[in-house]
Amino acid sequence: MSHPTYLMSRMEREDSHTLAGYEAQGGYKALRKILTDPIPPQSVIETVKDSGLRGRGGAGFPTGLKWSFMPDREKDPRTRYMAVNADESEPGTCKDRVIMREDPHGLVEGCLIAAWAMGLDAVYIYVRGEYRLPYDRVAAAIAEARAAGLVGQDILGSGFSCEIHMHKGAGAYICGEETGLMESLEGKRGHPRPKPPFPAGFGLWGQPTTVNNVETIFNVPFIMDRGAEWFRTMGTEKSPGNFLCGISGHVESPGVYEVPLGMPARQIMDEFAGGVWKGRELKAWIPGGSSTGFLKPDAIDTPMDHDSIKAAGSMFGTGAMIVLDETASVVRSALVLMNFYEHESCGQCSQCREGTQWLAQVFQRLHDGEGREEDLELLRGIANGMAPGKTICALSDAAAIPTHSVLRNFADEIEEYVREGGHEAVMKKRQALAGAAS
Amino acid sequence: MALTDALKAEFDELVTHYPERRAALIPALHRCQEELGGWLSPETIEAAAEYFELEPVEVYGVASFYPMFFLKPVGQHVVSVCRNISCDLRGSDEIMAAVCSKTGARPGGSSEDNRFYVEHVECQGGCANAPMMVVDGKYHEDLTPERATEILEGLS
Ligand SMILES: Cc1cc2nc3c(=O)[nH]c(=O)nc-3n(C[C@H](O)[C@H](O)[C@H](O)COP(=O)(O)O)c2cc1C
Numbered sequence: 135m136s137h138p139t140y141l142m143s144r145m146e147r148e149d150s151h152t153l154a155g156y157e158a159q160g161g162y163k164a165l166r167k168i169l170t171d172p173i174p175p176q177s178v179i180e181t182v183k184d185s186g187l188r189g190r191g192g193a194g195f196p197t198g199l200k201w202s203f204m205p206d207r208e209k210d211p212r213t214r215y216m217a218v219n220a221d222e223s224e225p226g227t228c229k230d231r232v233i234m235r236e237d238p239h240g241l242v243e244g245c246l247i248a249a250w251a252m253g254l255d256a257v258y259i260y261v262r263g264e265y266r267l268p269y270d271r272v273a274a275a276i277a278e279a280r281a282a283g284l285v286g287q288d289i290l291g292s293g294f295s296c297e298i299h300m301h302k303g304a305g306a307y308i309c310g311e312e313t314g315l316m317e318s319l320e321g322k323r324g325h326p327r328p329k330p331p332f333p334a335g336f337g338l339w340g341q342p343t344t345v346n347n348v349e350t351i352f353n354v355p356f357i358m359d360r361g362a363e364w365f366r367t368m369g370t371e372k373s374p375g376n377f378l379c380g381i382s383g384h385v386e387s388p389g390v391y392e393v394p395l396g397m398p399a400r401q402i403m404d405e406f407a408g409g410v411w412k413g414r415e416l417k418a419w420i421p422g423g424s425s426t427g428f429l430k431p432d433a434i435d436t437p438m439d440h441d442s443i444k445a446a447g448s449m450f451g452t453g454a455m456i457v458l459d460e461t462a463s464v465v466r467s468a469l470v471l472m473n474f475y476e477h478e479s480c481g482q483c484s485q486c487r488e489g490t491q492w493l494a495q496v497f498q499r500l501h502d503g504e505g506r507e508e509d510l511e512l513l514r515g516i517a518n519g520m521a522p523g524k525t526i527c528a529l530s531d532a533a534a535i536p537t538h539s540v541l542r543n544f545a546d547e548i549e550e551y552v553r554e555g556g557h558e559a560v561m562k563k564r565q566a567l568a569g570a571a572s
Numbered sequence: 573m574a575l576t577d578a579l580k581a582e583f584d585e586l587v588t589h590y591p592e593r594r595a596a597l598i599p600a601l602h603r604c605q606e607e608l609g610g611w612l613s614p615e616t617i618e619a620a621a622e623y624f625e626l627e628p629v630e631v632y633g634v635a636s637f638y639p640m641f642f643l644k645p646v647g648q649h650v651v652s653v654c655r656n657i658s659c660d661l662r663g664s665d666e667i668m669a670a671v672c673s674k675t676g677a678r679p680g681g682s683s684e685d686n687r688f689y690v691e692h693v694e695c696q697g698g699c700a701n702a703p704m705m706v707v708d709g710k711y712h713e714d715l716t717p718e719r720a721t722e723i724l725e726g727l728s
Contacts, residue, residue: 227697264709306638382702388699424657456699
């Protein structure tokens, strides 16, 4: 299980979150290199493109390409921003928190390099309101960096200036969607905006804006320090690098582990997380956060990278694996998720506002023993009405996708719930069977 | 409640971080809730509206969108138990049951002595340390019902 690591390599040290701890481990070297014998912004973007880095926020969009969408400064003199997405609310996802808590300067350095590359005037780090310690750690890192001449005016005497601001959200999954985030940052309800216009043309306060995930930005200093080729020695051709895999649910050792993209999900589950807990069998698993859907055990050998997981009928998402053991109920977990999506739908689009509610109601009645044979078709019909591409943002898809996955992979359990009369009855029957077998 | 001079001074600094004053509203509402009684009363909303040069209904519209803001009074200690998938798989129901039995409150309500407000919350990003709860803003992870009870007993 030994493979090269970098993302978590500095976190062992007690003072990893301080400037001293960071610089003692090579921190701000990449920024210094870029600024002292200036590497032109365009070359920085080229290096990020060459590295093949893909966004870690869920969609896996190529980062260098996204940065190149920012308008040419010569032709478009408007103020330009980056918003760092630290809303981290996709159920199962708990990795950005580790970065902010243990290595906040790495994020700050990444922001500064991004600012240089895109000619940004300011960066806003939008942190979900519940993340107090991570927020405080990043805020302290910015203050330390500012005192050391690394943030603010004329950074390291280079003439380059950039402000980094912290911003606190107030709990709302939808504010992780990039345009909902921008509305929220402007002090409004987090209602996603129709696209186009895209953020690079019309973002925060109508100015050119790029939105990137914490882990995405955190990768950048490593790439600039060690090079695109080095980065490509890890992961796969189309999904290079390592990622922080949060693995939760029914495993012996849930945690956040650094693994190369393309490592088979089974290896992550067994070697890092200690396997399915209590010696039990695997029943179902989710590869990349709640919106990516439930897969069967037969897919557990799939490599964890964007293309492979897609081919297996799901999505890499945030790389947050959730494991369900043989005693678990997919119907119940689906109900939990649909309650979540119903709660988090912002309500702008009727397909999502009504659809999430209906899905929750149908899973609720299946759970309560009032399910009907027709509910399979009903669920399919509702989910088909919600996605793909029927709404302003992808929250609607995020509810429809797991629903389809249950219908595709666990329809027999829905039928069992209808037949047996709900959750309690199903659980009782399973326990009786397990008792008889042992 | 009216904004204190200290809060106003804080907000005067806060707004300098943004090109538009309004952007500081949500961080400011957090501070209002922390300093002015643990919830956003109509008077607090009005005071914030005046400061931000908005209509009270606009501030209310924002505050009501975000689950972290309380628009009604809550007990002295806020206990938020995650019920999302990773926590549910590892027994968050039992955590909630222990919390309810210890506090005498029901989810979404306060205890009779007003010492506790108990609520279900959605994913808090503590998935790898499930089940978890947040008490007065502090994360408590890798819980058992016994541990959850102890934590509540330890509160002043
Ligand atoms: C409903 C919804 C919630 C999202 N939540 C988050 C989030 O919490 N964090 C995040 O980085 N991206 C989230 N995203 C994805 C963002 O819209 C965006 O794609 C991402 O921040 C871009 O960063 P990246 O290119 O670095 O991955 C969410 C998307 C949707 C549709």
